[in-house]
Amino acid sequence: MNSNIAAVNTLLIAAAAMVNDDSVALYSGPFKVGIDLGTADIQTVVLDANNQPLACYLEWADVVRDGVVVDYHGACRIVREQIRRAEARLGINIQQACTSFPPGTDPRISINVIESSGIEVSNVIDEPSSVAALLGLQHAAVVDIGGGTTGTAIIEKGKVVKSVDDPTGGHHITLVLAGYHALPYEEAELLKRRDNSGEVLSVIQPVIAKMADLVRGHIAEHRPPAIYLTGGSCSLHGFATAFTAEFSDIDVIIPSQALYLTPLAIAAFAIAENARQASVG
Known part of the structure; x- marks a missing residue:
């Protein structure tokens, strides 16, 4: 049985240590963003080109049920706020992100929320495929x-x-x-x-x-x-x-x-975007 589980565990520990951390950590270089609209929470993860976590935000929210967004405005608000916080932390301008969908549901549901939050969807993947790709299964x-x-x-x-x-x-x-x-x-x-x-x-x-x-x-x-x-x-x-x-x-x-794991996998699958240094403060 071969997988990248040991390396991924290291990334997960690093991500968990910075959840909702707004302390400034200026970054310049390519980065990738993943947004996971879950049933119990919404998460935004920013990685560098080597999948090292740079920022991670989580908000518990009851805005999605069984793959359907039941509070559209609430979901958009949370995504916009998480993007704003990530930009302020890293001094970057986030223009695009990868998102996901549960198998058997319409990916446009997630795409619409992200786009309505002012972010271009660079690519989309179903959740288990993102995990399989990250772990190399x-x-x-x-x-x-x-x-x-x-x-x-x-x-x-x-x-x-x-x-x-x-x-x-x-x-x-x-x-x-x-x-x-x-x-x-x-x-x-x-x-x-x-x-x-x-x-x-x-x-x-x-x-x-x-x-x-x-x-x-x-x-x-x-x-x-x-x-x-x-x-x-x-x-x-x-x-x-x-x-x-x-x-x-x-x-x-x-x-x-x-x-x-799933938010990290979604971000790892994202198309890299070049960092744009911005003033913080």
Whole structure:
């Protein structure tokens, strides 16, 4: 099993360390920008030509559901603000970016938001293909535990040959927690994000088992030697152990900072743009 997971983990750790960091770090040179419109968050990542992170912004937002933008103006506002902050941090002028779309959805949905935010879309790619390209996968499965769905993509000879979305993800984990603890949804969401004790795992383990069962059915005929997980829900305390336990004959690889893998992969796929030095202050 060959992949670039070790190198990518290093990039992910660097990206995580600068999330929402507005401190000035002037940059001059080619750069690439990726914008990920997720169900639970919107992320903008800026990389240099060697995919080293320069800026990373994340805002939790309920503006996209199942690949459909339900708060168009809210999504545009967040993208514009993240671009503004990245420009101010690096002293650059961002004119174009790469974006993505969940397999089976219309890529114009993401493209329209980016363009309405004043940014040219240089190129667009489906989410699992971007992850497969960044990791250099040839034969594997990419499983994206998103906010609204669990997406399973089969990679063969470096190409996505099958992609399926199931309606279970981080949103459903939150609903289970809300019901179990009799909490409002927003409080259950905060409990999920902040848990580092394993308390959440004991409640949501059946949900994880259901996700794994769905994935198992999708990959059965293709027999990939490894599953690569992405998505913020993978970072839940104990998630990796519980999901891996459901697969005795397949390697399950979870990156160091799964929340940032897809945005990083989208940015890495972007067409490089030359930096334009701007005054900061």
